[in-house]
Amino acid sequence: xxxxxxxxxxxxxxxxxxxxxxxxxxxxxxxxxxxxxxxxxxxxxxxxxxxxxxxxxxxxxxxxxxxxxxxxxxxxxxxxxxxxxxxxxxxxxxxxxxxxxxxxxxxxxxxxxxxxxxxxxxxxxxxxxxxxxxxxxxxxxxxxxxxxxxxxxxxxxxxxxxxxxxxxxxxxxxxxxxxxxxxxxxxxxxxxxxxxxxxxxxxxxxxxxxxxxxxxxxxxxxxxxxxxxxxxxxxxxxxxxxxxxxxxxxxxxxxxxxxxxxxxxxxxxxxxxxxxxxxxxxxxxxxxxxxxxxxxxxxxxxxxxxxxxxxxxxxxxxxxxxxxxxxxxxxxxxxxxxxxxxxxxxxxxxxxxxxxxxxxxxxxxxxxxxxxxxxxxxxxxxxxxxxxxxxxxxxxxxxxxxxxxxxxxxxxxxxxxxxxxxxxxxxxxxxxxxxxx
Numbered sequence: 001x002x003x004x005x006x007x008x009x010x011x012x013x014x015x016x017x018x019x020x021x022x023x024x025x026x027x028x029x030x031x032x033x034x035x036x037x038x039x040x041x042x043x044x045x046x047x048x049x050x051x052x053x054x055x056x057x058x059x060x061x062x063x064x065x066x067x068x069x070x071x072x073x074x075x076x077x078x079x080x081x082x083x084x085x086x087x088x089x090x091x092x093x094x095x096x097x098x099x100x101x102x103x104x105x106x107x108x109x110x111x112x113x114x115x116x117x118x119x120x121x122x123x124x125x126x127x128x129x130x131x132x133x134x135x136x137x138x139x140x141x142x143x144x145x146x147x148x149x150x151x152x153x154x155x156x157x158x159x160x161x162x163x164x165x166x167x168x169x170x171x172x173x174x175x176x177x178x179x180x181x182x183x184x185x186x187x188x189x190x191x192x193x194x195x196x197x198x199x200x201x202x203x204x205x206x207x208x209x210x211x212x213x214x215x216x217x218x219x220x221x222x223x224x225x226x227x228x229x230x231x232x233x234x235x236x237x238x239x240x241x242x243x244x245x246x247x248x249x250x251x252x253x254x255x256x257x258x259x260x261x262x263x264x265x266x267x268x269x270x271x272x273x274x275x276x277x278x279x280x281x282x283x284x285x286x287x288x289x290x291x292x293x294x295x296x297x298x299x300x301x302x303x304x305x306x307x308x309x310x311x312x313x314x315x316x317x318x319x320x321x322x323x324x325x326x327x328x329x330x331x332x333x334x335x336x337x338x339x340x341x342x343x344x345x346x347x348x349x350x351x352x353x354x355x356x357x358x359x360x361x362x363x364x365x366x367x368x369x370x371x372x373x374x375x376x377x378x379x380x381x382x383x384x385x386x387x388x389x390x391x392x393x394x395x396x397x398x399x400x401x402x403x404x405x406x407x408x409x410x411x412x413x414x415x416x417x418x419x420x421x422x423x424x425x426x427x428x429x430x431x432x433x434x435x436x437x
Contacts, residue, residue: 009034013067018108019099020076031134032067037077042095045081048088052081055092062100063107063133065114071134074108076100107133107143113437115144120425120434125409145421151433152424159203159221164190164231164389165251166200166396167240169209170403172419173412183209184416185240186403187217188396190233200395201429205420211239211246218247233393235259236379255382256393257339264332264372265298271328271368272297279321289315290325297329300336328369331358339386348387355380399427 009015009022013034020036027033043051057077064072080094101108107115111133118124118132130140152158166188173182184205192198206217218226232244233254244253276290277283284291293315296308304312316326334354341347358373376383386392406426413419424430 013064015074017099018064018074018110019097020074023077027070030070032070032072033075034064034072035075035077038079038095038097041079043081045083045085045088045090045093046096047090047093048083048085050083050085050088052083052093055080055082058094060100062105062111063135064111065108066132069132071132073134074100106139107135109437112143112147113434115140116147116425116434116437117431119144119422120431123405123409123426125411141418144425145418147437148421148425148428148430151430152421152428155433159225161228162189162191162203162225163228164194164233164391165203165229165248166190166391166393167214167232167234167244168393168396168400169235169237170205170400172205172403172407172416173414181207183207184420185209185213185217186396186400187214188399190231190391190395193395194231194389194391199429200399202399202424202427205423207416209237209239211243214240214243215247218243231385231389231391233391233396234382235393236263236375241379241382252385252389253382254385254389254391254393255379256397257386258392258394258397260376260383261332261335261339263375264335267368267372268297268325268328268332269294271366272325274368275321275325279319289318290322297325298332301333324366324369327366328372331369331372344387344390348384351384351387352380355383402427 006022009025013022015022015034015036016039018036019039021039022034022036024035025033026035043053045052057079060074060076060078062074062076064074066072076097078095078097080092082092083090099109105112115129115133118129119126126137126141126144130137133140166186168186168188170184170186171182172184175182184207186205187203189201189203193200204217206213226248227250229248229251231254232240232248232251233256234240234244235256236259241253244251272290272294273284276288279290280288284294286292293308293312296304296312299308312329316322331354335351338347338351338354341350355373355376358369359377360373362370362373364370403423403426406423407413407419410422413422
């Protein structure tokens with residue numbers, strides 16, 4: 001290959017950034033083969049620094065980025081030298097090529113970066129990446145999880161700056177009979193969301209959904225990390241609450257607004273179904289007043305159409321027994337209104353008054369509302385804490401949703417360790433570190 005052609009090929013394939021220049025090329029089937037040599041010779045011995053003399057050459061084969069959609073293999077003619085220092089312990093050494101690939105690696109450095117970019121940014125499956133590179137699934141997966149382990153767990157500053165911690169459970173596989181082994185505890189840094197500096201990031205995942213799982217993870221962190229945690233957001237699971245109180249007692253625990261409202265929605269639905277059965281003797285059917293309002297009943301009042309408002313009103317007055325549904329509905333909307341207040345102080349006052357009103361003394365005809373009042377009052381400090389700190393578990397739920405998408409891309413996982421590392425690639429906000437490789 002003449003000098004002009006070599007320069008053109010180097011420019012197109014950007015091989016200079018690898019420290020090599022193309023001397024020849026060939027195509028065989030789906031593969032493109034590029035034959036290269038170092039741009040410059042480095043005669044210095046890596047141990048003593050004395051220049052050596054050329055002995056011979058060896059060929060190193062590595063996988064590089066695909067070219068026009070076809071897998072590429074680099075065949076690099078690497079020189080070997082005899083050390084000129086007779087006192088050096090190294091007799092024969094090979095030229096170092098730090099920009100090409102890591103020692104004994106089968107892919108170039110930029111190829112490893114490309115793999116992680118496809119997984120983290122483009123949300124591509126390992127199978128698709130492996131096919132594009134002409135490599136096996138196991139090799140691509142091992143490269144990805146090995147590098148992400150280095151980028152996350154081996155970084156001393158991985159947990160720095162975490163002041164607001166989000167905790168939730170997540171089902172990482174759907175297999176009958178697995179029970180609690182199918183669940184993990186997800187730990188998310190919500191500090192960027194609270195500060196308005198960026199999105200939430202996945203910190204880690206541990207097997208199990210229990211107080212012990214969360215306590216063990218927190219206890220494994222250093223004291224400085226635990227002291228830095230000021231807020232822990234969570235759902236209504238008491239286990240996480242007790243774990244936070246034990247491991248980070250100075251932190252405020254916050255019960256997420258979504259779960260508070262969702263709990264009230266569940267009680268409202270149960271109330272509607274009970275009254276439906278009591279008044280008609282059967283489950284809801286088309287034409288039944290309460291069955292016809294099952295969806296408007298769970299919709300915010302501001303979002304209801306005039307037609308839906310009329311349907312609700314007619315259902316409430318259709319039977320005196322429907323008053324139980326109407327009262328429970330009023331409490332449900334009251335919770336939503338408290339969270340919707342423009343000023344947090346107003347919302348906190350409204351929420352406190354509402355929780356206190358249903359704390360006790362609820363008529364026996366409203367068992368669902370009475371149970372709701374007891375449950376919410378038991379956690380009223382965590383519920384009211386939301387209005388002071390403004391942190392919620394919403395971003396954690398969003399990450400849970402993205403992890404569901406990840407599991408769909410991969411068609412499921414069987415290895416929890418792989419799943420955790422793949423989840424960190426997917427939702428650990430490591431794109432900047434990947435691009436810097």
